[in-house]
Amino acid sequence: MKAVILCDGDIPQKRIIEREISGSDLFIAADGGAYHAQKLGLQPDVIIGDLDSYKVTGTETAEVIHDKDQETNDFEKALAHALNRSATEAVVFGATGKRLDHTLKNLSVLLQFDASFNSILLMDDYAVMKMIHSPFKESFEPGTILSLFPLSGKVEGITTKGLKYPLKNEDLENGVRDGSSNESIEKTVEIEFKKGDLLLLINH
Incomplete structure (x- = not known):
């Protein structure tokens, strides 16, 4: 089972994200990543995070999961949810760019979850990253x-x-x-x- 995760960092062109979503079973927006989805006209299955960036309107068609845990970031929450939904592969957009501390943290999260998935790919405009x-x-x-x-x-x-x-x-x-x-x-x-x-x- 393949999950696509959209985080709140820098994202590539819409066609690249759409290509991965078309072959996936689950599309997760991690907190502010939901705004990226809105701007691109993409509909996530789930919006998850501590919701410090995304403000719930009550009109969402996606399942909204408010996880207040401050020991985990939104990328961790999204990967854990994908794992709980039996995902074995994850393609991730928006995990890099913008704040350097967020990028470094997300690389640490990649290492943390690597053993739990068959494959986790981080994609941006410059590279594909994987363990x-x-x-x-x-x-x-x-x-x-x-x-x-x-x-x-x-x-x-x-x-x-x-x-x-x-x-x-x-x-x-x-x-x-x-x-x-x-x-x-x-x-x-x-x-x-x-x-x-x-x-x-x-x-x-």
Whole structure:
């Protein structure tokens, strides 16, 4: 089961969001994301959050869930609801952009829920972001800009194939060395690593 979640950050063009909604089973607007949906003429199934941004009018056709918990943000609430509705995949828009602290928090939420879903994709105008697990293998058009980011601080023993700047049993660590702006040079990219939480950014 696939859920689409619309948060209150920067969102891509309507056609991209509509494409994902058309193949989904559940469309969730996370608090202020409901205003994005309204502006785009999209109808969510659920609006959820602490509702500090979205003001309920009483005319909503969507189910409105007011979750006052201040220990979780709206993205967490939306993912937890999707999980409770038996979603195994999630495509998320608006989780990045605007306030940097919100973006960083949402990347932390991505890591928190990664093990609970088969796939969580964060999409914006610049990239598709996802956690990857070793061994990883996927096809890309040669010339695709790929960035590897050690989300929890350090990823150890990384070996890659099909990238312009290969890694051979090497580490990436925040504040020491990162793997931004690499490039696929073959149709198939393979990545293995021994330990850590690795975020892949597939740049448009």
